[in-house]
Amino acid sequence: TWTPDNFVEMTVESLKKQVGNDKVVLGLSGGVDSTVAAVLLNKAIGKQLYCIFVNNGLLRKYEFENVLHQYEGMGLNVKGVDASARFLKALKGIEDPEEKRKTIGRVFIEVFDDEAHKIEDVTWLAQGTIYPDVIESVSVKGPSATIKSHHNVGGLPDFMKLKVVEPLNMLFKDEVRRVGASMGIDPELLGRHPFPGPGLAIRILGDITEEKVRILQEVDHIFISGLKSSGLYDKVWQAGAILLPINSVGVMGDERTYEKCVALRAVESTDGMTADWVNLPYEFLQKTSNEIINRVKGVNRVVYDISSKPPATIEWE
Numbered sequence: 001t002w003t004p005d006n007f008v009e010m011t012v013e014s015l016k017k018q019v020g021n022d023k024v025v026l027g028l029s030g031g032v033d034s035t036v037a038a039v040l041l042n043k044a045i046g047k048q049l050y051c052i053f054v055n056n057g058l059l060r061k062y063e064f065e066n067v068l069h070q071y072e073g074m075g076l077n078v079k080g081v082d083a084s085a086r087f088l089k090a091l092k093g094i095e096d097p098e099e100k101r102k103t104i105g106r107v108f109i110e111v112f113d114d115e116a117h118k119i120e121d122v123t124w125l126a127q128g129t130i131y132p133d134v135i136e137s138v139s140v141k142g143p144s145a146t147i148k149s150h151h152n153v154g155g156l157p158d159f160m161k162l163k164v165v166e167p168l169n170m171l172f173k174d175e176v177r178r179v180g181a182s183m184g185i186d187p188e189l190l191g192r193h194p195f196p197g198p199g200l201a202i203r204i205l206g207d208i209t210e211e212k213v214r215i216l217q218e219v220d221h222i223f224i225s226g227l228k229s230s231g232l233y234d235k236v237w238q239a240g241a242i243l244l245p246i247n248s249v250g251v252m253g254d255e256r257t258y259e260k261c262v263a264l265r266a267v268e269s270t271d272g273m274t275a276d277w278v279n280l281p282y283e284f285l286q287k288t289s290n291e292i293i294n295r296v297k298g299v300n301r302v303v304y305d306i307s308s309k310p311p312a313t314i315e316w317e
């Protein structure tokens, strides 16, 4: 029978055999999958594993610093690379969602490749690909055509001729979490919601600017902190805020305002392939909305997304 302990034991053994004395490079994202993959490999090959954690400037507020610190505390051989400016520059003026994904994917590969080249004689690329990623990336390539290009699968550039190792590619998300728990990874890290590779870029509808990223980080931070402090975070599969490309009229004191509108999204799901919007308590929504409008300059309206997948998707882009 499958148990997390058995899985760890068997996978560590087979990774040792597979990799031998070779060096492996892995991109950490701050998410559950890449973290569990890294800890498994660290158990198997220790310092032969080189982790790279890229800040694309589109992460949540404080995310890069906090997570990097946490990784170091876990004994991972990790290098943090702040490439925010490079990403923002490349994204300038781009409005089309797929164009955003492609740009972010391309710049990520450039940055990652630069870093990987600094590791002498690296021969393996490890990825935290899980089973649903494999399925969805196959269906994206199918005749029913482009749903969304998930750049964290099959994103291996030709010029990086590395062998690929994907220790989690037969597991579902809940199994990955159980494996992580059996290796002693912090439950808070394991319970983190999924977060898309292109990050806040696909939650800012329209073009991306530093100012919009900052606004959305503030809004998201209020929403997510609120979910945590209200004990709702773990009841939700994924949550986040979307910055809409419209201004609407409001009033503050005697003044008419004309400012940004944000949508909040929280869904229940088991694998992200289908999802239902979450019936968050009205009191919570009321408190969150007030806090956002009072504290985030430039936002005067908050709406809640009550669409399920399908036919809507979880992300708005």
Ligand code: XMP
Pocket: 101, 148, 149, 150, 151, 152, 194, 195, 196, 197, 198, 238, 272, 273, 309, 312, 313, 314, 315, 316, 317
């Ligand atoms: P959708 O919006 O397609 O999202 O319902 C399903 C799940 O996938 C995540 N997602 C992405 N993850 N790169 C990623 O790494 C992407 O381009 C991407 N697009 C969506 C989304 O956050 C949700 O968990």
